[in-house]
Amino acid sequence: MRIAFATAEMTPFAQVGGLGDVSRWLPATLAAAGDDVRAFLPRYDVMDLAGCDEVPVAGLESLDLGELGTASISELRGAGATVYLVSAPQWFERGGLYAPGADEHLRYAALCRALIAASDALGWMPDVLHANDWHTALLALHADAAGGDWPSIPVVLTIHNLAYQGWFSLDDLPVTGIDPAHPAIDSRESGGINSLRAGIRASDIITTVSPTYSREIVTPQRGEGLDDVLIDKGDALVGILNGIGTEWDPENDPHLPAPYGGDSLDQKSLSTTALRDRFGLTRRGGVPVLGVVSRMAAQKGFGMFRHTLPERLDARRVQLAVIGTGDPSLEAMFSEMATRFPADVGYHRGFDSGLAHLIEAGSDVFLMPSEFEPCGLNQMYSLRYGTVPLVHETGGLADTVVEWDRETGEGTGFLFDDYTAGGFAAALDRAVSAHRDTRSWRRLQRNGMAQDFSWEARAEEYRAVYRRAVAGA
Ligand code: ADP
DSSP states (O other), X not given: OEEEEEOSOBTTTBXXXXXXXXXXXXXXXHHHTTOEEEEEEEOOTTOOOXXXXXXXXXTOSSEEOGXXXXXXXEEEETSSSEEEXXXXXXXXXXXXXXXXXXXXXXXXXHHHHHHHHHHHHHTOOOSEEEEEHHHHTTHXXXXXXXXXXXXXXXXXXXXXXXXXXXXXXXXXXXXXXXXXXXXXXXXTOTTEEEHHHHHHHHSSEEEESOHHHHHHTTSTTTSTTOHHHHHHTGGGEEEOOOOOOTTOOXXXXXXXXXXXOTTOGGGHHHHHHHHHHHHTOOOOTTOOEEEEXXXXXXXXXXXXXXXXXXHHHHTTSOEEEEEOOBOHHHHHHHHHHHHHOTTTEEEEOSOOHHHHHHHHHHOSEEEEOOSOOSSOSHHHHHHHTTOEEEEESSHHHHHHOOBOBTTXXXXXXXXXXXXXXXXXXXXXXXXXXXXXXXXXXXXXXXXXXXXXXOHHHHHHHHHHHHHHHHHHO
C-alpha cells in the first residue's frame, strides 16, 4: 500500500513528545513489511541530523505552495521508511520545533501543501493519507483543495493529544489555500478555525493512541470540547495502542553501563548506581529510586508531588531522579526539591535521550501520575526495563499496566484511580512496601519485561484501518 504520512515530529531528528516516537516507528515498521510509506517532516533548523545521509530529491527543488511560498525536499536515508524533509526556511527555521505565534498554523499548512505538491511532481499518488495531531489535521481539506484525484484519497487522522487543537483566524484561510466554504468548517467556529475539529470532520477514520482514550474522549469530561464531532464518527473512531521502538532494549542500550535482561536483573543495579552517581545521590541500599522522564505539563500530574514526596524524602524512604522541561512552575518545583534534598533528588532541566535511557534503566519505580494520558510511552519503556510503573488509571496507562497482586504473582505495576495526592500517595506506599520483598519484586519486574509492545502488531492494526479507509472511499 502507498501511504503518505504527515508529521511535525520524528525521533531522533526532531522530537518534543510521543508523536515523534510514533512517527519514526510506525512508518519504518510498515515499510519493513513492504508498504511504500513516505513520511513528510519539516526540515527545522534545530534538527539533530548528525551522521545522517540527506540527499536532495531531483525534481523537488522548488515546489509551489501558492501564497505560502515555495519549498524544496530532501530525503533522509536510513530511517526505515522514505523520509522527506520539507525545507521552507521562512516557516521552519525558528530556533525550535514549535514556535507558538500568530502563524503557527501556516507553517503546517505549508507542510501539507508540500506533501501534495511533491507527490504530484513525483507522479506518486498515495492510496491513503495519514495525518497526525492538529498540525496536519487539515490535510483532508488541503487534498480537497488540490483537486484532481486528491479529494478521493481517504484520510486517516491520528490524535496523539486532543488538548492541542490549533485555533486560527478565519481570515487566514485564503492563504492556506483551503476553501472557506468547505463543509468540515462548521458554523460553530465563528471567528476562528479549530484545526482538529475540522480535521476530524473531514477525515475518514480517526484513530487515537489507546483503546481506553478512544472511549474517554467521547465524554464531555475528556473530550476537550470535541466530544460531539468524535461521537459523530461512530465506529470510525478507533483506539490503537502505540508500540515501542527497538532503541528501547536493556539488553542492547549504549546508554547503560551494562546490558541486562530478565535473567540478569542483578546487572540492572549497575544502572542504578550510575544514575545515582550522575546526579550525585547517596547510594542508599534498599531505598527505591523513583524515576520521571517527561514533558513538564500540568497534564502530567506532578503537582501532586509537592504534597507527597518531601515527607517521604525526609524519611529517606525514596530517592528521585527526574528529567524534563516545560512548565516553569513544575521546573521550579523539581529544582527546589533537588536543592532541598541534594543527596536524594536529582533533576535535569532539558531534553537528553541518553539520560532518559539511564533513568528508565536505573530507577526502581517509574512515576506517571498523568491526569489524562492518550497512550504514554514511558510506562511501556519502564516495563521493558524492569522498572515498575506507578500510574494513574487513565487512557493508555490503564491499557498497559496491571495492578500487582502479591498473592497470585500477577500484575505489572501500581495504579491509582482516585486522582488526588492521597490516591497517588497510597499507590506510592504500596510500591515502596512491595519493593522491600526482593523475591516477589523480581517476579513483578519479570512480568513487565515479558509484555510484548513491539510495533509489528500495531502496524498490522494500522494496516487494517488503511484498508478499511480505502474500501470505504
Ligand atoms: P507526550 O507525548 O505527552 O510528551 P509520551 O509518553 O507519549 O508523552 O511521550 C514522551 C516521549 O518523549 C518519550 O519518548 C520520552 O522518553 C520523551 N521525552 C520527554 N521528555 C524528555 C526529555 N526531557 N528528555 C528525553 N526524552 C524525553
